[in-house]
Amino acid sequence: MTKHAATPPELLSHEERLDRLGAVAVHVGLGLQPGQELVMTASLDALPLVRRITEHAYKAGASLVTTLFSDEEATLMRFRNARDDSFDAASAWLYEGMAKAFGAGAARLAISGENPSLLANEDPDKVSRANRARSKAYMPALSHIANFDINWTIVSYASPAWAKAMFPDDPEDIAVAKLWHAIFAASRVDAPDPVAAWAAHNAELQARTARLNGQRYAALRFRGPGTDLTVGLADEHEWAGGASQAKNGIVCNANIPTEEVFTTPHKDRVDGIVASTKPLSYQGTLIQDIAVRFEGGRIVEARARTGADVLNKVLDTDEGARRLGEVALVPHSSPISKSGLLFYNTLYDENAASHIALGQSYSKCFINGANLTPDELAARGANASLIHIDWMIGSGEVEVDGITATGAAEPVMRAGEWV
Numbered sequence: 001m002t003k004h005a006a007t008p009p010e011l012l013s014h015e016e017r018l019d020r021l022g023a024v025a026v027h028v029g030l031g032l033q034p035g036q037e038l039v040m041t042a043s044l045d046a047l048p049l050v051r052r053i054t055e056h057a058y059k060a061g062a063s064l065v066t067t068l069f070s071d072e073e074a075t076l077m078r079f080r081n082a083r084d085d086s087f088d089a090a091s092a093w094l095y096e097g098m099a100k101a102f103g104a105g106a107a108r109l110a111i112s113g114e115n116p117s118l119l120a121n122e123d124p125d126k127v128s129r130a131n132r133a134r135s136k137a138y139m140p141a142l143s144h145i146a147n148f149d150i151n152w153t154i155v156s157y158a159s160p161a162w163a164k165a166m167f168p169d170d171p172e173d174i175a176v177a178k179l180w181h182a183i184f185a186a187s188r189v190d191a192p193d194p195v196a197a198w199a200a201h202n203a204e205l206q207a208r209t210a211r212l213n214g215q216r217y218a219a220l221r222f223r224g225p226g227t228d229l230t231v232g233l234a235d236e237h238e239w240a241g242g243a244s245q246a247k248n249g250i251v252c253n254a255n256i257p258t259e260e261v262f263t264t265p266h267k268d269r270v271d272g273i274v275a276s277t278k279p280l281s282y283q284g285t286l287i288q289d290i291a292v293r294f295e296g297g298r299i300v301e302a303r304a305r306t307g308a309d310v311l312n313k314v315l316d317t318d319e320g321a322r323r324l325g326e327v328a329l330v331p332h333s334s335p336i337s338k339s340g341l342l343f344y345n346t347l348y349d350e351n352a353a354s355h356i357a358l359g360q361s362y363s364k365c366f367i368n369g370a371n372l373t374p375d376e377l378a379a380r381g382a383n384a385s386l387i388h389i390d391w392m393i394g395s396g397e398v399e400v401d402g403i404t405a406t407g408a409a410e411p412v413m414r415a416g417e418w419v
Contacts, residue, residue: 012190014180020189021155022052024256026060028198028243029153030107031252034061039101041068042111046157049111053155066101068094072118072161075284079122079130087129090137099140105248108145108152115161116344119284128313131283135317135386146388148244148364151252154347156183165344186257186336186348198243198253205242208261208329208418212239217402220327221409222274222354224398226291231327231356232269234381236367239263247370259336259351262328264365266381268297270324277353278392281344285310290391298322299358314358320385326357326365332396332416346390354394354413359385 012020026032038057042050047069054065078086102108119127135142144150158179160172167175184190191197219232241261245251276290287307292299299322304311315322330337330353337352361382363369369377378384394400400413411419 017180017184017189018049019052019056020194021184021187022049022056024187024189024194024198025053025109025153025155026056028195029155029253029256030109030151031250032057032060032062032107032151033250035063036061037063037101037104037106038065038109039068039098039106040065040109040111041070042157043070043072043113043159045159045161046111046113049155049157053109053111072115075118076122079119079126084126087126088133090130090133092137095138095141099144102141102144102150105150107150107250107252110152110154111157112154112345112347113157113159113162114281114345115159115284116165116281117284117286118161120286122284124285124309124313127283127285127310131314132317132386139386142360142388146360146362147247148362148370149247151246151248151250153252153254153256155187155256156345156347158183162345166341182339182341182343182348185339186351188257202242202253205258205261209239209241212261212263212329212402215402215410216405217410218405219269219403220329220412221401221403222393222398223401224275224277224393224395226275227273227393227398229272229274229294229393230270230403231324232266232297232381233327234264234266234361234366236380237263238365238367238369240362240365244364255347255351257336257348257351259334260328260330260355262326262365264361264382265324265327265356266297267320267323267325267361267383268381270294270297274356274393276391276393277395277398278342278349279344280307280389280391281346281349282307282310282314282389286344287311287391297324314387314389317359317387318385320383321359321387323358323383323385324356325359325361325383325385325388326355326390328356328390329354329400329413330394331413331418332394349392350390353392354398354400354416355390355392357388357390359383359387359389 163175163179188197289305293301396416401409
């Protein structure tokens, strides 16, 4: 990555910061290797960042960079004009091609920045059916990501629609500038040496994972307003956080930014009630004030103040959609939380609060997970599903205890902070 230390961060132009974000995506996020292919997805709004990433990828030796663009206006045209039966279809051929590329060693990069309320006024049944069809078609490609076969990462672009959702009272240009400021800060782009800043941050996250792996807790218990939840941890689970080595041997940061340490719950050992502490923006629908009850690992009751129809349809996606695939711990004092901003974007909001994820678990969160078969993972408590959806349950009012194999409780977080 090009060194930028000669220019004080406060004097960097927007274009220079955007270029730094592109470099961070390639060198920190992906760890892209010479000769490696890159498959990127982005909205049309993100074209300036796509170009910066493409340039840095080729400078790093990429053999080929292919970008698949989406357009939110075209998405709305579908929901308002397409035949009803079309919402049960997805471009399986496209995802099969992506899976083939990943199977051949290509890296994966996604640029997020969607309008969080894009589909808020569309038919929830059509939204649910379209999401389910896409999830099913995407599974061959997703399996390479969920199993950490390849190096992959997600970064964000400040689209006008997203910015206005966050700053509705500001003119569009001011809203976009504020969102870019938040993205650059959270991505450590403003540091004198972004790569060094990420190395130090990764070391801190890995120290947290080492501590938790040494404790070998049988469960975690979350307590706070509307929450008293015991999350049993999978047998031979392993905590992860920050930079990790994919099965192809490449070290990458799957999320830019990231503040979490995470592992796999046991799909049958989650009990109690839990309330969300931030809204969940899911495929264009804003789901607020989620409250659910688990019994034997499965959600048996669910409600939400907004987006309840979409939430319940998501839970009916398949058997694994009502069970957990991830639990993550994030301090309330994380930089994203301290910003005081609600991003309406899971990549950011999940790094402001501890969270759980419905659906598919990650094989990387098991001891020797890279060498376990799906049946062996399932025997250890791993969940399988077409979905993987994170939602936030942590705050400054939430306490977390680690439960030992003997049933003793040890403090892990108090008032949202590490003990």
